[in-house]
Every structure is written in structure tokens, then in C-alpha cells.
Amino acid sequence: MNRKLIRTTLADVKARREAAHQRDRTNDRTNGGGAPRSGMPPPRPSPQPSSVQVRKRQPPPAETHAEIYYYKKQIDAHTPMVLVLQDGEEIEGTIEWYDRGALKINRRSAPNLLILKRNIKYIYKAEERVSPGRVEDRMEDRVEDRVEDRVEDSASPVVEA
Numbered sequence: 001m002n003r004k005l006i007r008t009t010l011a012d013v014k015a016r017r018e019a020a021h022q023r024d025r026t027n028d029r030t031n032g033g034g035a036p037r038s039g040m041p042p043p044r045p046s047p048q049p050s051s052v053q054v055r056k057r058q059p060p061p062a063e064t065h066a067e068i069y070y071y072k073k074q075i076d077a078h079t080p081m082v083l084v085l086q087d088g089e090e091i092e093g094t095i096e097w098y099d100r101g102a103l104k105i106n107r108r109s110a111p112n113l114l115i116l117k118r119n120i121k122y123i124y125k126a127e128e129r130v131s132p133g134r135v136e137d138r139m140e141d142r143v144e145d146r147v148e149d150r151v152e153d154s155a156s157p158v159v160e161a
Contacts, residue, residue: 071098080126081105085119092126 074081075095083091083105093107103120105113 071095071103074125081123082126082129083115083123084121085115086121088121091115 073079075097078094080092080094083093083103085091091105091107091113093105093110093113096104096106096112098104101117103115103117105115107113
């Protein structure tokens with residue numbers, strides 16, 4: 001069996017369109033000018049192409065590549081990172097490589113780990129880790145500042161109108 005691919009040319013399409021328009025025109029004349037044909041509403045005028053086209057705003061991309069850029073930057077700098085897992089466990093090490101679903105973490109005093117991203121709650125740099133003593137000092141400083149503010153507020157005279 002021999003099959004041929006039939007391709008229409010642009011000239012064929014235009015010729016068919018012109019023939020269809022001429023048929024519609026002759027049908028309109030025989031139906032009484034502009035009267036509706038057999039209970040159908042009159043055809044809507046085709047929209048004229050305007051010289052100024054309204055461009056729809058493109059949606060933002062699904063992937064911004066920010067995560068990839070961040071991982072690449074930390075890998076190149078060998079930055080010590082802390083990964084906090086969903087169960088609260090903290091793992092410290094440097095990121096050796098990553099892919100769509102996992103990170104490989106190199107650790108100095110422990111075996112290297114391959115961690116699935118879905119098990120990671122958040123990641124931060126080890127140098128940004130705050131020791132528990134420093135947190136308590138900060139809390140005490142904040143409490144002292146608030147107490148001082150209240151003392152100053154109570155010392156100032158209150159004028160009621």
C-alpha cells in the first residue's frame with residue numbers, strides 16, 4: 001500500500017476561504033439581504049486586527065534557580081552548613097553536591113550523609129549559629145531595655161485633657 005502525504009498550500013487555503021465568503025454573500029442576497037438564515041442569528045463581524053496589540057502579562061517562571069545558585073555558592077566556598085531535619089536533628093557539614101531531591105553532606109568527624117530534601121526543615125550557615133548562652137544574654141538585655149523604657153515613661157508627667 002502506498003500512502004501519500006497531502007499538504008495544502010497557503011494559496012489553496014486562501015482560495016477555499018474566498019469561495020466560502022462568496023457562498024455566504026450569495027446566500028445573504030437570496031435570503032432577503034440581511035435577514036437571518038433559517039432561524040440563526042446574524043453572523044458577528046470579524047474583529048479587525050488593530051495596529052496596537054495588547055500583550056498579556058507573562059506569569060512568573062515556575063523555577064527561579066535561586067536554590068541552585070545558593071547551593072552552588074556554598075559548594076564552591078566550602079561553607080560549613082547546619083541542616084535542621086523535620087524531626088529536629090541538626091547535621092553540620094559542607095555540601096559536596098546536590099540534585100533535584102537530595103544533598104550530599106561531608107562531615108569531619110562522622111560519615112558523609114546523603115539527605116533527601118523532603119526531610120530538611122531548613123538550612124543555615126554554621127557561623128550564624130547562636131550559642132544558648134548568647135540567646136539568654138540577648139533575652140536579658142531585651143527585658144532590661146523594656147523595664148527601663150517603662151520606668152522612663154512612668155517618670156514623665158502625664159497630662160490629661
